[in-house]
Amino acid sequence: MNRQIKLRQFVTAACLNLVLWTGIYSQKLYETDYQQYNILNRESKEVFVNHLLDEAEALLKEKTSNLHDCVDKQDAYNNLLMLYSRExxxxxxxxxxxxARHPSLIIKSNTECHRYYNCSGEDTDLSWWIYYRLWPSKFKHECHYPFMFSExxxxxxxxxxxxxxxxxxxxxECRYFRLTCKLTRCKPCEQEYISCEDREDGLHSSPDQPLHYPKYITxxxxxxxxxxxxxxxxxWGVQSFxxxxxxxxxxxxxxxxxxYGxxxxxxxxxxxxxxxxxxYCLGYYKCEGxxxxxVKCPNNTIFDTARKRCEVGGNCIRPT
Structure with missing residues (x-):
């Protein structure tokens, strides 16, 4: 009997120790996890803040650069206004x-919509011709056809x-300098590009092709x-023109x-x-005034030469 009591007391004490040890160990785990969480959270916040600072610095540099460009361009355009006031x-x-005074200036040509001036660079396809005195300045630019310079x-x-x-x-196209024939051994521009300057809007027979060719220009x-x-x-089952x-x-x-019609x-x-x-037997032409x-005959009919109407099984006599 005493042995049973002692065994029960031993088991109870062991259980109490186990519960107590588990609680203590769990508390240590919690404290450790909490500390690690705080460390990770602090590091994440630092990374996020540093990212925001980097973005802010980049944006500030961009805005400062744009501001300098705006100031330079404003000075240039103020000087241009003075030039305009003096005609x-x-x-x-x-x-x-x-x-030379305003290297970042871009401005329209006052007389030509497809041309402009860009002081920041040159178009070698055009400036190359300065040597032959066919182009006035390396700062003069020309849009590609059919583009125009927008103010x-x-x-x-x-x-x-x-x-x-x-x-x-x-x-x-031939009104654009870059597309014109400038040397004696090149193909004339008017042979390369068809002009619509004197034509009405719409579709026309291609003037560089024979009339029996179905090519067109718009x-x-x-x-x-x-x-x-x-x-x-x-x-109709025939070529269109x-x-x-x-x-x-x-x-x-x-x-x-x-x-050829x-x-x-x-x-x-x-x-x-x-x-x-x-x-052609699948249709006919009507004269009126x-x-x-x-006129196209209905399906499954042909134009009867003698009766002069479309009929099923009609007798269409083709000329020999």
Missing amino acids: QFPNDTTIDGIC ETMQCENYTEVDCSKRYEPTW CDNGRRIDEGRCPTDAV PYNGTCVQLFAVPKDFNP GLPSCNGTVDGDYQFPAG GVATA
């Missing part, structure tokens, strides 16, 4: 002296985004903005406009429906 405008003659962005932009006001606005505000080849007409500002199938192109003239012809002289119109 001394930057031009091909005065620009070298102006750039708002101070750089070359598409002509649709620029207001040239009274400045000369070229519309043809003009907009005196500029050639596109070129290509008219497709085969899916409905430029006519009246668009690509139309062969039998809608009047012979009076293009001798398939639409005859109805001048002096009685009103009615007629077979195409070329023997001297005006010719191409």
